Amino acid sequence: MTQDILDNVEFDAEGFMVKASDWTKEIGEAIAEALEVELTDRHWHVIDFARTDFEESGEPPTLRRITKQTDVDMKEIYQLFPDGPAKLAANIAGLKKPTGCI
Amino acid sequence: MKRVVILGAGTGGTMVANKLVHELDEREWEIVIVDRDETHYYQPGLLFIPFGIYSPRDIEKPKRDFIPRGINLILSDIEMIEPEKNRVVLSKDKQTLSYDYLVIATGTHIQPSETDGLMDGGGWRKNIFDFYTPDGAADLAGFLKYWKGGRMVVNVAEMPIKCPVAPLEFLFLADWYFHQKGIRDKVEIVYATPLDGAFTKPRAASILGSMLEKKGINLETNFNIGQVDNKKQAIKSWDDREIPYDLLVTVPTNMGAEVIARSGLGDDLNYVPIDKHTLQSNKYENIWVIGDAGNTPTSKAGSVAHFMLDVLLDNMLRHMEGLEPLAEFDGHANCFIESGFDQGILIDFNYDVEPLPGKYPLPGLGPFSLLKESPANHWGKMMFRWVYWNVLLKGGDMPFESQMTMAGKWQ
Ligand SMILES: Cc1cc2nc3c(=O)[nH]c(=O)nc-3n(C[C@H](O)[C@H](O)[C@H](O)COP(=O)(O)OP(=O)(O)OC[C@H]3O[C@@H](n4cnc5c(N)ncnc54)[C@H](O)[C@@H]3O)c2cc1C
Numbered sequence: 287m288t289q290d291i292l293d294n295v296e297f298d299a300e301g302f303m304v305k306a307s308d309w310t311k312e313i314g315e316a317i318a319e320a321l322e323v324e325l326t327d328r329h330w331h332v333i334d335f336a337r338t339d340f341e342e343s344g345e346p347p348t349l350r351r352i353t354k355q356t357d358v359d360m361k362e363i364y365q366l367f368p369d370g371p372a373k374l375a376a377n378i379a380g381l382k383k384p385t386g387c388i
Numbered sequence: 389m390k391r392v393v394i395l396g397a398g399t400g401g402t403m404v405a406n407k408l409v410h411e412l413d414e415r416e417w418e419i420v421i422v423d424r425d426e427t428h429y430y431q432p433g434l435l436f437i438p439f440g441i442y443s444p445r446d447i448e449k450p451k452r453d454f455i456p457r458g459i460n461l462i463l464s465d466i467e468m469i470e471p472e473k474n475r476v477v478l479s480k481d482k483q484t485l486s487y488d489y490l491v492i493a494t495g496t497h498i499q500p501s502e503t504d505g506l507m508d509g510g511g512w513r514k515n516i517f518d519f520y521t522p523d524g525a526a527d528l529a530g531f532l533k534y535w536k537g538g539r540m541v542v543n544v545a546e547m548p549i550k551c552p553v554a555p556l557e558f559l560f561l562a563d564w565y566f567h568q569k570g571i572r573d574k575v576e577i578v579y580a581t582p583l584d585g586a587f588t589k590p591r592a593a594s595i596l597g598s599m600l601e602k603k604g605i606n607l608e609t610n611f612n613i614g615q616v617d618n619k620k621q622a623i624k625s626w627d628d629r630e631i632p633y634d635l636l637v638t639v640p641t642n643m644g645a646e647v648i649a650r651s652g653l654g655d656d657l658n659y660v661p662i663d664k665h666t667l668q669s670n671k672y673e674n675i676w677v678i679g680d681a682g683n684t685p686t687s688k689a690g691s692v693a694h695f696m697l698d699v700l701l702d703n704m705l706r707h708m709e710g711l712e713p714l715a716e717f718d719g720h721a722n723c724f725i726e727s728g729f730d731q732g733i734l735i736d737f738n739y740d741v742e743p744l745p746g747k748y749p750l751p752g753l754g755p756f757s758l759l760k761e762s763p764a765n766h767w768g769k770m771m772f773r774w775v776y777w778n779v780l781l782k783g784g785d786m787p788f789e790s791q792m793t794m795a796g797k798w799q
Pocket residue numbers: 395396397398399400401422423424425430431432433434435464465466467493494495496519520550551554645646647678679680681688689690691692693722723724
């Protein structure tokens with residue numbers, strides 16, 4: 287089931303979705319499952335923020351931005367998305383890899 | 389009289405002043421530039437101070453020497469920018485300056501107070517140092533001179549930082565320096581970075597990563613510092629990793645000027661949101677941004693400010709004529725990376741093309757090897773100080789084009 291969904295989505299070499307606009311909640315769930323993240327309301331809170339923020343700025347939000355603009359703090363975000371929260375959240379939200387800048 | 393106000397007389401602001409003075413009719417336009425500091429620091433030189441290669445004196449000159457005649461330099465803190473009223477408020481005598489055009493060039497600087505325990509835990513400037521400020525670099529030189537060895541941890545707190553290759557250069561030079569002193573076998577070097585590799589871009593990350601390995605420098609990736617425990621002498625990440633240190637060399641969080649935040653003009657790190665191709669503010673059409681102060685997704689470096697210069701000036705002058713700005717800035721950056729033992733590396737890239745290996749053609753001087761060590765690249769780096777003071781700041785012609793070229797690059 288999960289694999290079926292993912293088979294129809296285009297990913298780049300690092301596993302990030304190529305077209306953010308193709309993303310659906312189901313795809314988000316499938317990516318999370320593949321990455322072994324069990325999604326709770328708090329995860330969705332971050333993912334929804336990342337999607338809205340991306341629509342405005344064209345960039346996936348940084349850790350700093352997520353923790354400043356939502357009520358999720360650093361400790362919690364690391365519990366929600368353990369290895370590399372900004373990257374993981376962007377990945378599940380169907381956004382490109384955060385550059386963290388250059 | 390109409391007025392252009394330039395905020396900041398560092399690399400970007402000084403270049404704009406020098407070029408703009410030739411473009412505007414002095415009977416119609418007044419140009420004013422404001423900075424709080426009367427000294428101009430050649431920031432790339434900060435890297436060499438900890439190792440005694442340069443002294444602080446070697447990187448300082450009076451700002452006034454680089455501001456052309458006919459331009460009014462005001463030494464004052466900038467207190468507030470009021471874009472709705474087209475004016476700036478200065479601290480000195482609470483003077484207000486109205487403007488027709490505003491160029492923001494207030495740069496970026498370190499903010500160690502963003503990390504718990506970094507500045508306020510007792511170790512600051514005792515066994516915790518930065519090298520992004522003249523004081524920090526000089527104090528670190530004093531420490532290293534008598535250090536007998538131990539565990540040195542170099543940590544980048546948060547991206548983006550200005551000159552993102554500087555921590556790597558610091559590591560390479562440190563390796564060389566400890567060799568010279570005959571104590572390399574007594575020093576363990578660790579590089580803890582929030583990135584997932586040695587650098588942001590894949591090809592360069594892999595080449596620079598293997599150089600770290602060859603020099604026996606340990607790389608700790610995805611390390612997001614949460615706290616410095618001064619008693620235990622360890623840095624701790626948000627995901628509960630701990631790295632002990634005897635000497636901590638930090639590149640703290642970099643942030644744009646506070647005045648940008650106070651004036652409601654900045655993003656989460658006080659950078660001004662601008663169009664990344666035209667360099668015009670997203671919100672105010674008479675505000676333009678050069679150098680580190682803006683949020684363009686490219687390196688924050690002097691070379692980048694230089695590549696922005698012509699685009700910014702053309703566009704601002706076009707705007708004065710009622711023309712649309714041209715989307716000409718491509719994110720072009722190039723950096724000489726000092727790699728120790730009189731060798732250097734050159735990287736050249738833009739928004740779309742990552743640093744690639746090859747040769748960089750430079751009429752009369754080059755070619756310089758790209759992404760590969762060579763003595764010529766080291767020489768380029770050392771010569772850059774002369775070029776900076778004598779050509780770059782004065783807005784003179786450099787043998788580099790604003791837009792990146794693919795000539796000589798291997799794909
Ligand atoms: C260690 C190190 C190594 C580097 N190496 C290189 C390199 O090899 N190559 C390279 O290209 N670049 C390098 N850089 C980066 C380069 O120095 C900067 O990117 C460049 O100087 C940016 O220019 P700028 O005009 O944006 O800012 P700056 O030159 O920093 O100028 C900003 C100015 O604004 C003034 N200012 C800010 N706020 C206020 C206020 N409220 N009131 C009044 N004045 C204010 C400041 O006093 C300052 O003079 C290095 C930087 C460092 C720290």
